[in-house]
Amino acid sequence: MTSEVGRLREVLMHVPGQEVTLVNESNYRRYLFRAPMSLEEARREVEELIDVYRREGVVVRTVDGLEDKPNAMYARDPFLMTPGGAIISSFMYDVRRGEEQAFMEVMKGLGYPIVKVMGNEEVFEGGNAMLLSPSVAMAGVGERTSRAGLEAFSKVVKSMGVSEVIEVQVPMNVIHIDEYVAQVDVKTIVAVRQMFPWEAMDRLRRLGFNVVPVEYSQLPGGVSARLCLNMVAVRPGRVVMGSGCNAVRKLLEGEGMDVIEVNVDEVLKGGGGVHCLTGVLRREPVKEN
Numbered sequence: 091m092t093s094e095v096g097r098l099r100e101v102l103m104h105v106p107g108q109e110v111t112l113v114n115e116s117n118y119r120r121y122l123f124r125a126p127m128s129l130e131e132a133r134r135e136v137e138e139l140i141d142v143y144r145r146e147g148v149v150v151r152t153v154d155g156l157e158d159k160p161n162a163m164y165a166r167d168p169f170l171m172t173p174g175g176a177i178i179s180s181f182m183y184d185v186r187r188g189e190e191q192a193f194m195e196v197m198k199g200l201g202y203p204i205v206k207v208m209g210n211e212e213v214f215e216g217g218n219a220m221l222l223s224p225s226v227a228m229a230g231v232g233e234r235t236s237r238a239g240l241e242a243f244s245k246v247v248k249s250m251g252v253s254e255v256i257e258v259q260v261p262m263n264v265i266h267i268d269e270y271v272a273q274v275d276v277k278t279i280v281a282v283r284q285m286f287p288w289e290a291m292d293r294l295r296r297l298g299f300n301v302v303p304v305e306y307s308q309l310p311g312g313v314s315a316r317l318c319l320n321m322v323a324v325r326p327g328r329v330v331m332g333s334g335c336n337a338v339r340k341l342l343e344g345e346g347m348d349v350i351e352v353n354v355d356e357v358l359k360g361g362g363g364v365h366c367l368t369g370v371l372r373r374e375p376v377k378e379n
Contacts, residue, residue: 091171092224094273095323096373100149102196103140103369104156106132106163113160113360121160121185123360131356136163139330139352139367146324146350151371153196161186164362165369166268168193170216170243173224173250175203177243179215182234193369202371206246214239217266217366222273223376225253226297228290230267232260254297258290264314268365272319274347275327276376280304280338282313302345308337317354320363324350326376332363 110129113121140150156162168190169176178194181187194204208214213236219229227247231240244255258267270282279294283303291301309318318335328348331339339349354363 091370091373092173092221093276093373093376094220094222095275095326096376097325098143098146098148098323098370098373100151100370100372101143101165101368102151102153102193102371103136103165103367104153104162105136105140106160107157109157109160109162112158122183123160125359127356127359132163132360135352135354135357136367139354139364142330142350142352143324143368146328148324151196151200153192156189156192159186159189161360161362162189162192163357164217164360164366165193166217166362166366167215167266169197169369170219171202171370171372172205172221172247175205177214177216177246178204178207180208180210180212180239181215182213197371200371206242208239208242212236212239212242214243215266216369217268218260219243220267220271220273221247221252222279222294222299223276224251226256226294227252227254228256228258228267228271228294230258230260233262234265235260254293256290256293258287261285265361266366268320269317270313270319272321272329272365274321274323274329274342274345278302278327278345278347280319280342282306282309282319285313302341304338304341308341310334310337314361315358317358317363317366320365322364322368322370330364332358 218235284306318338321331333351
């Protein structure tokens with residue numbers, strides 16, 4: 091893929107299974123969850139999201155197994171697809187290590203090339219990087235992506251024609267940049283004003299992007315509570331987002347976007363939303379003006 095908004099054609103996802111029942115009141119923090127979740131409700135939410143994608147013409151592939159990996163439903167993180175193939179992540183925490191191998195084997199079986207497997211020191215998670223166009227990428231550096239991981243990502247995508255990798259510092263109170271920034275159209279990005287760095291915003295605008303600010307006060311419970319910006323475009327100007335984010339939905343509609351809402355209340359207990367649940371395999375290319 092060469093952007094976050096080209097028409098979505100194929101995704102790789104994991105429907106939560108018995109691994110979710112490993113998480114309880116005494117260990118949920120160790121598993122990086124906010125609270126234990128209901129397996130039945132989490133499965134229903136992920137399956138409903140899959141149904142939405144299929145109705146939008148998206149081919150949905152799944153990774154099975156992973157019975158000891160409660161976070162495996164968050165399929166964005168084990169890899170990031172690039173124009174030439176997949177970058178395989180290197181997780182910060184051991185409770186997630188191993189997910190990337192399962193996703194990689196499925197991608198290999200589907201015929202997708204693997205262009206880079208991150209090393210132990212190259213900490214990198216797919217939710218911390220975005221390809222915005224054939225020439226522009228954005229990546230966060232913080233707890234879940236080390237400086238070495240960022241540099242390795244930059245080297246890979248620059249070898250494929252990306253000329254600009256915009257670095258974004260990830261605040262301590264969030265995990266990945268997809269919690270507070272999203273691309274919703276070919277040249278439109280939404281970002282939380284109080285969290286998105288001015289330098290990154292300025293550079294995007296100089297590159298011709300329209301950066302639409304979302305006020306922190308518009309986010310119910312704060313930036314991480316409902317993950318209102320953790321959304322997926324199925325084509326330019328048409329996005330799938332979690333319900334309960336009325337102010338953000340109205341802002342997007344005011345910018346001319348079509349919005350599909352899905353319920354992810356249970357899934358949010360593990361710290362991820364719609365974008366986190368979606369491992370993108372293939373999008374149609376977009377043209378830069």
